[in-house]
Amino acid sequence: MKEILLPKIRKWWKRGTAAFTRREHLFMIVMGGIVGAIGGYGAVGFRKLIAAFAQLGWGSFTRMEGKDLLVMALAAPFWVKVLVPTAGGLxxxxxxxxxxxxxxxxxxPEVMEAVALKDGRMRTRVFLAKAFASAICIGSGGSVGREGPIVQIGSGMGSVIGKALKVSGDRLRTLVACGAAAGIAATFNAPMAGTLFSLEIILSEFAASRFIPIVVSSVIATALSRHYLGNFPAFEVPPYDLLHYSELFLYLILGVLAGGVAYAFIRLLYGMEDFFEGWKLPEFVKPAIGGAIIGCVGFFSPQIFGVGYETITPVLRGEMLGAILIGLLVAKILATSITIGSGGSGGIFAPSLFMGAVLGGAFGQLAHTLFPHATASPGAYALVGMGAVVAGTTRAPITAMLIIFEMTADYRIILPLMFACTIGMVISALLSRESIYTLKLVRRGVNIHGGRELNVLKSLRVSQVMRPEIELVSPSAPxxxxxxxMMASSHSHLFVIGEDNRIQGHICLEALRPILKDYETVSNVIIASDLMDKEVTVVRPSESLDMVMQLFGKFNLEEIPVVDKGKLIGTVRRSDVIEAYNREIFRLDMASGLATSFRLQQKMHSERLALVGEFLILEVPAPRSFVGKTLEELRLRERFGATVLTIKKEAKEEGEKEVSYILPTPSTRITEGDILIVFGLQKDLSRFPHS
Known part of the structure; x- marks a missing residue:
């Protein structure tokens, strides 16, 4: 009986799971909820882990139990302030x-890189190492936040689940974003901010197909956080309001200052990384030295230890003097830069909030002193400053606005908040092209935007759609x-060229229409040079279709001549560019769905997938002669009639074979071990080289 039932159960299970995974929206909603639940528990567990390490480090010397890190640090002698961060750093x-x-x-940045360039694949050990490293760093007094680690932990969990289920690259990226959203939502009790953080920073897109599972993940993570940690705002603030619209000018100045502080923080942070990189010491020793320096700074300003939320609350209430706030601003920028620059582990979100609060608090005190009857209390400026500095460092103004709104549960300050966040981001962007996240990747030579082409026309060239046939006339043509x-041609333009084959002008149908009513009178008088427009928009064969499409729209053209070294060689039509766009979109959609098809083919030990008629999709290991060359250099379509739909890459990671699929562009370079998924006619693919 057992031998009969078990095979049937397995068969039903496989059929059921296969049918479930094919239902795209249902599958992703359920998986988003699962990732959200795991991410929510991960966020709660991480906060408790920080508290445990803080108790172990500081509580052991101060004999205090259940106290905040700042309270224990204030009571600790100087040698403890130095010893605990040093030991934690080691x-x-x-x-x-x-x-x-x-x-x-x-x-x-590591999560952004995984999403953009690795189909969301993250090593399993990363989120475990990140959890303990960051919890120890923060618990021992490192001047960093817990949000960045929680994002990486949640994203790592999403990646692990996706890899275990062998989902496609597109689904895996969405699950990683779900994990990031769950981490932010659970940490700040802010489901909307968690959703926007993933869409604005991690994915850099607002596609509806990704939005739904990310929202589900954020909601479930927030619900779990509220159940275990309570449902209350992260900061308790008195009610603030915009007293007069002229006060927006002061918030404009605050936004400018916040953008400058954000820029200074970004530069000092990576300057410290370079400083410590230059030390000829073992890498694992540097965080200990950084910890010792933090201990010395913390002796004078203990508020810089840990996340710093204990200090933000009295700043929002206006309970600290402006001179002290300026000192704390300088100390926090220095301490966070040293902690991360020396090799510590932790986030920059909470430090950015801290910097914004003390900057806004100091500025608010000055403004309130100068204009006591026309300005809100300093706490209002501290609140707005938090969002403005976050917007400046992360370049995510929508997330910054929402996170301050949800953390305070107060809508009345939204106008100045939106204004200052926008100004802060603009000033920071003018001073530095990259955000605090993307600069880390750029310094490694990683361009995440190169891995996710937002406009497919940017990867297509004029030479790919150019028509060599041209309607040419001489300047003296009657x-x-x-x-x-014009009547016999399918073209909308006649191009006037001289004896040297160089274009002199063009004549469109609209130019002929006004004189046709007097055709009999002027037919023997007017020639081409009289009607031609000498202002000719031209393109070169190597230019992108994205630029060509912009020219069509800007000058309201239907056809543009193509020149090479000054000589006319063809034309490109608007309709041809639109057709190329549609064809490329179809190719990308088709390629993104091939991963699942080829997994099925591999189970059947087949390397061929037959399509309708004489077409075939073939899986071919890249020949040695292809390695090191780009697809543009190989000219596979011209030589073999083959189109590379996707490239399969296999790699061993932690003892397991990892398979990923990338969508190639003309600049994609073939590497050893690549497997090409090519499409074409069977008779053409028979000539395609095999390794």
Whole structure:
């Protein structure tokens, strides 16, 4: 009986799971909920882990239990303030150096890189190493936040689940974003901000297909956080309001200052990384030295220890003097830069909030002193400053606005908040092209935008759609010839060229229409040079169709001549560019769905997938002669009639074979071990080289 039932159960299970995974929206909603639940528990667990390490480090010396880190640090003698961060830094250095280098730093750039360039694939050990390294760093007094680590932990969990279920690259990226949203939502009790953070920073897109599972993930993570940690705002603030619209001018100045502080923080942070990189010491020792320096700074300003939320609340209430706030601003920028620059592990979101609060608080006190009857209390400026500095460092103004709104549960300050966040981001962007996240990747030579082409026309060239046939006329051609040629041609323009084959002008149908009513009178008088427009928009064969499409729209053209070295060689039509766009979109959609098809084919030990008629999709290991060359250099379509739909890459990671699929562009370079998925006629693919 057992031998009969078990095979049937397995068969039903496989059929059911296969049918479930094919229902795209239902599958992703359910998976988003699962990732959200795991991310929510991960966020709650991470906060408790920080508290445990803080108690272990500071509580052991101060004999205090259940107190905040700042309270214990204030009661600790100088040698404890130095010893605990030093010991914590040494342990963090060992974890990062020997287990997972990705756990170093603030975490979000690594998630962005995985989503953009690795189909969301993250090593399993990363989120475990990140959890302990960051919890020890923060708990021992490192001047970093918990949000970045929680994003990396949640994203890592989403990646692990997706890899276990062998989902496609597109689904895996969405699950990683769900994990990031769950982490932010659970940490700040802010489901909307968690959703926007993933869409604005991690994915950099607002597609509806991704929005729904990310919202589900954020909601479930927030519900779990509220159940275990309570449903209350992250900061308790008195009610603030915009007293007069003229006060917006002061918030404009605050936004400018916030943008400057954000820029200074970004530069000092990576300057410290370069400074510590220059030290000829073992990498795992540097965080310990950084910890010792933090301890010395913390002796004078203990508020810089840890996340810093205990200090933000009295700043929002206006309970600290402006001179002290300026000192704390300088100390926090320095302490966070040293912690991360030396190799510590933690986020920059909470430090950005801290910097914004003390900057806004100091500015608010000055403004309230000068204009006591026309300005709100300093706490209002502190609140707005938090959002403005976050917007400046992360370049995510929508997330910054929402997160401040949800953290305070107060809508009345939204106008100045929106204004200052926008100004802060603009000023920071003018001073530095990259955000605090993307600059880390750029310094490594990683261009995440190169891995996700937002406009497919940018990867297509004029030479791919150019028509060599051209309607040419001489400058002396009579009107009768022009009318006859235009009526018989499918082109909308006649191009006037001289004896040197260089274009002199063009004549469109609209230019002929006004004189046709007097055709009999002027037919023997008017020639081409009289009617031609000498202002000719031209393009070169190597230019992108994205630029060509912009020219069509800007000058309201239907056809543009193509020149090479000054000589006319063809034309490109608007309709041809639109057709190329549609064809490329179809190719990308088709390629993104091939991963699942080929997994089925591999189970059947087949390398061919037959399509309708004489067409075939073939899986071919890249020949040695292809390695090191780009698809543009190989000219496979011209030589073999083959189109590369996708490239399969296989790699062993932690003892398991990982398979990923990338969508190629003409600049994609073939590497050893690549497997090409090519499409074409069977008779053409028979000539395609095999390794």
């Amino acid at each position: 342990i963090v250095g060992i974890i990062v150096y020997f287990f997972a280098p990705e756990a170093k730093g603030h975490g979000v 009107l009768a010839e022009l009318v006859t040629r």
